[in-house]
Amino acid sequence: SQQGEEDPQALSIQEGENATMNCSYKTSINNLQWYRQNSGRGLVHLILIRSNEREKHSGRLRVTLDTSKKSSSLLITASRAADTASYFCATVVLNDYKLSFGAGTTVTVRA
Amino acid sequence: DAGITQSPRHKVTETGTPVTLRCHQTENHRYMYWYRQDPGHGLRLIHYSYGVKDTDKGEVSDGYSVSRSKTEDFLLTLESATSSQTSVYFCAISFHGGDSAYEQYFGPGTRLTVT
Structure with a gap:
């Protein structure tokens, strides 16, 4: 069964706006990762946040983690057409190294 | 893509035939x-490997x-393909250190x- 669940399933925004998507998970984790998948391509690792971290930034990406609520959010600021993609959260549970993926959020950025 | 290739990239096969997909890494x-x-x-996740001859x-x-x-x-074999195995298959690699x-x-x- 999937550990992570993303919300919303789909998101459509205007270029320049911010996009926020959320991920909830079920069991204690070692870390949580976000990936992007452009249409017809493999997944690309975006950012990793460890269980003892609360917030992390990478360029226009901001990730938060709330272990008490078992949830994470990914914020993409000042979106561009090139950000159109599906975004997946994935968790690594304690004492393991395999990833468990959610079903993803499809983001469409309109010009 | 970080030194990972998959072959073939596209395949159409008939029900009941064996199929092998290959993943090759240079990392x-x-x-x-x-x-x-x-x-x-x-x-x-279908299968994974944590070393040569070590799979789960x-x-x-x-x-x-x-x-x-x-x-x-890392080879993936469908012994006798079924329509429910129609999908997109991805290989991935990782390390820890x-x-x-x-x-x-x-x-x-x-x-x-x-x-």
Whole structure:
């Protein structure tokens, strides 16, 4: 069964706006990762946040983690057409190294 | 793509035929994974390997087998393909050490259609 669940399933925004998507998970984790998948391509690792971290930034990406609520959010600021993609959260549970993926959020950025 | 290739990239096969997909890496990473991706399911782990000749099952392993005789190659075999195995298959690699915490690097995928 999937550990992570993303919300919303789909998101459509205007270029320049911010996009926020959320991920909830079920069991204690070692870390949580976000990936992007452009249409017809493999997944690309975006950012990793460890269980003892609360917030992390990478360029226009901001990730938060709330272990008490078992949830994470990914914020993409000042979106561009090139950000159109599906975004997946994935968790690594304690004492393991395999990833468990959610079903993803499809983001469409309109010009 | 981080030194990962998959072959073939596209394949159409008939029900009941055996199919082997190949994943090849040039990164010398220890861990390799096979996933399938279907609409509404995200990625689901089929099998994984934590070293040469060391493999284990994932959550959707029925109907699939794997082999890893060399660090760089991880083969996925559908012994007798069924229509339910029509999917896009992704290979991934990872390592652990230093600051790495098992982030994975993905191949371009193989689109398999079973008719």
